Amino acid sequence: MSAFTILEEYRSKYESLVNWFMYSELAVGAPEDLYRAAFHLIKAGGKRFRPMIVLSTARMLGGEQAETRALPLASAVEILHNFTLIHDDIMDNDDFRRGVPTTHKIWGVSFAILAGDLDYALAYKSLLMSKKYGLQQERILRAVEILTEATIKVSQGQAYDMRFEKEQSVDYNDYLEMIYLKTGALIEASAKLGAVAAVDEPSLIEKLGNYGKFVGIAFQIRDDILGIYGDPSKTGKPVYSDLKRSKKTLLLLYAYQHADGRDKEILEKILNRQRLGEEEYGEAADIIKRTGAYEYAQSLANKLAENAVRILNDITAVDEKAKEALRELAEFSVKREK
Amino acid sequence: MSAFTILEEYRSKYESLVNWFMYSELAVGAPEDLYRAAFHLIKAGGKRFRPMIVLSTARMLGGEQAETRALPLASAVEILHNFTLIHDDIMDNDDFRRGVPTTHKIWGVSFAILAGDLDYALAYKSLLMSKKYGLQQERILRAVEILTEATIKVSQGQAYDMRFEKEQSVDYNDYLEMIYLKTGALIEASAKLGAVAAVDEPSLIEKLGNYGKFVGIAFQIRDDILGIYGDPSKTGKPVYSDLKRSKKTLLLLYAYQHADGRDKEILEKILNRQRLGEEEYGEAADIIKRTGAYEYAQSLANKLAENAVRILNDITAVDEKAKEALRELAEFSVKREK
Incomplete structure (x- = not known):
């Protein structure tokens, strides 16, 4: 992370701030075990990527x-993200995340559904607390609109993701639309929320939204790359995890279209x-790379990140260092190893 | 229902209004099957009890x-209620509701979780649409606060309900607090939301909230009575359904405390x-009645409904007929057969 010094400085500062806010203002309630389940994954770790965007943008x-x-x-977005996780x-039947058992593995499916539901409500509660922090009513309402719109999109994206699992072939554009909805929309919302805390101009808020949208899609494409080629000791995910789950990522879709013969059969x-078998997954990973899918996906992610940076460059900043942090964040999202 | 003529007139009018609003403004989106799942139970029926309270109060x-x-x-509350259903x-592993298979029985657990999540977001979207209907920003924000607070309580109530299932004995007060959280809070919120659409005075909004709270708890106690003694052809639930599910209702808790010998063993x-066995459930229902549990529960519900009416009587109404509808609704909630 040495190339991302400002990003890391901000991330670390904002992580402390957001954790303090979430843990003192929202993580305590009755019954205790419900709140423990609701904050289990949040407390287990995470990059606090979305709060970082909210606060840097602001x-x-x-x-x-x-x-x-x-x-x-920022706290609202992190809690909402956690609700979706x-x-x-549960839907993906995953056993581990962030190095700990998933919520339903510890508390069972029913209680985990409920813990997620509570998080959802607490995300709104968090938003509403911005009143105490001096945010004007009109802006709070705008924030509620942004969060609501994003959450609808996240549900839609998850539904498309589930549908794609059952379909033999998926169109690239449909795939990109799906990851925009599932991942990009909340990152787009994060940038918009940060903007709403600072300014009123809808066009400026939209611009920041586009920055977030590009970063979000790029982030997810990099995630797909790491899902096949990532180092398990860094990502915390099993080796070849996306192949083992037959995830129709951009890489697999591209590779399938460009492979032939035995490669295509695998x-x-x-x-x-x-x-x-385990070694066949290794072979499949090699095949995918040979088709140029890795380069294709990475260069698409890079282009999106560049677009995001171009949007930033066009905007006049009150705080140049924060702008630099967001520039680094766009780069980080496509270079990260975890 | 002949004793509730105004209530039925209003209910029927509001049902049409709310259905029109929900189906035209919120029930359409992509992917289509997700929206179909999200509105499956809403379209299957329901009393539209909560919208009735919102609109009559307003x-x-x-x-x-x-x-x-x-x-x-009103639409927001109905959609939120549907999300909780x-x-x-899923949590209760119920197969039927409103005479149709439950959402997860048709679409599977994963998709049903998601359909519920979408409903949750659409409830907020619905609230926010009140802007187009002339509600002032400050009041919309107050409505968001009310809905959020209620949703947190509903999650808490469901958690207590699940915990009580595992406990041998449950204190009456804990039980009443649980049904307030699980059922009463959203009915309380319904009355508050209606008030917010009409007035600004916090104390008046609170008073209506208390009306809703009393009605909500009374409604749930009557539900517990119907869960044992209800006519399946009216309630749509299997005979002795709450006994078969070992639900720790007020009636069962009371009866267990007041029974002895073989009765207590059953x-x-x-x-x-x-x-x-089927006839043992019938016997248990008789035992419960013999202890006076039915009368105890019914008279508690009646008292709560009377309290609700007393609150109404103290409030000056712009529209006396709507007030009468709410009076009838309080009565209906403890006399209803379905």
């Missing part, structure tokens, strides 16, 4: 005061959800 | 204009989640 456009007003919004883990087995 | 305090402004709030049915079997 600071970039409105300095320290806007940053302060944005804190409950809890429910996604990829077809994965697409058809057949269980393969 | 009309009582602010006349026709407030009623119009309250429509998106979808998730509750009730103990139910509390211990043992499966009984």
Whole structure:
């Protein structure tokens, strides 16, 4: 992370701030075990990527005061993200995340559904607390609109993701639309929320939204790369995890279209959800790389990140260092190893 | 229902209004099957009890204009209620509701979780649409606060309900607190939301909230009575359904405390989640009645409904007929057969 010094400085500062806010203002309630389940994954770790975007955007456009007003919004996005993780883990039947058993593995499916539901409500509660932090009513309402719109999109994206699992072939554009909805929309919302804490101009808020949208899609494409080629000791995920789950990522879709003969047959087995031997997954990973899928995906992610940076460059910042943090974050999202 | 003529007139009018709003403004989206799942139970029926409270309260305090402004709030509460039903049915592993298979029985658990999540987001979207219906920003924000607070309580109540299932004995007060959280809080919120569409005075909004709270708890106690003694052809639930599910209702708790000898043993079997023969459930229902549990529960419900009516009587209404509808509704909630 040495190339991302400002990003790391901000991330670490914001992590402390957001954790303090979430743990003192929202993580305590009755019954205790429900709140423990609701904050289990949040406390297990995570990059706090979304709060980082909320707070840096607020600071970039409105300095320290806007940053302060944005804190409950940053917390809201992180809690909302966590709600989607809890429910996604149930739907995907995943056992581990962030190095710990998933919520439903510890508390059972029913209680985990409920813990996710509570998080959802607490995300709104967090947003509403921005009143105490000096955010004007009109802006709070705008924030509620942004969070609501994003959450609808996240549900839609998850539904498409589940549908794609059952389909033999998926169009690239449909795939990109799906990851925009499932992952990009909440990152887009994060940047918008930060902007809302600082400014009123809808066009400026939209611009930041586009920055977040590009970063979000790029982030997810990099995630797909790491899902096949990532180092398990860094990602915390099993080796070849996306292949083993037959995830129709951009890489697999591209590779299947560009492979032939025996190569295509092996990829077809994965697409058809057949269980393969461990070394066959390694072979499949090699095949995918040979088709140029890795380069294709990475260069698409890079282009999106560049677009995001171009948007930033066009915007006048109150705080240049925060702008630099967001520039680094766009780069980080496509270079990260975890 | 002949004793509730105004109530039925209003209910029927509001049902059409709220259905029109929900189906035209919120029930359409992509992917289509997700939206179909999200509105499956709503379209299957339901009393529209909560929208009825929202709209009657608004009309009582602010006349026709407030009623119009309250429509998106009424829709929000109904959709939120439906979200809790979808998730509750998964948690309780229920196969039927409103005469149709539950959402997860048709679409599977994963998709049903997601459909519930979408409903949750759409409830907020519905609230926010009140802007188009002329509700002032400050009041919309107050509505968001009310809905959020209620949703947190509903999650808490469901958690207590699940915990009580595992406990041998449950204190009456704990039980009443649980049904307040699980059922009463959203009905309380319904009355508050209606009030918010009409007036600004916090104390008046609180008073209506208390009306809703009393009605909500009374409604649930009557539900517990119907869960044992209800006519399956009216309630749509299997005969002795709450006994078969070993639900620790107020009636069972009271009866267990007041029974002895063989009677107590039979009730103990139910509390211990043992499966009984069909005629033993009938016997248990008789035992419970013999202890006076039915009268105890019904008279508590009646008292709560009377309290609710007393609160109404103290409030000056703009529309007396709407007030009468709410009076009838309080009575209906403890006399209903379904």
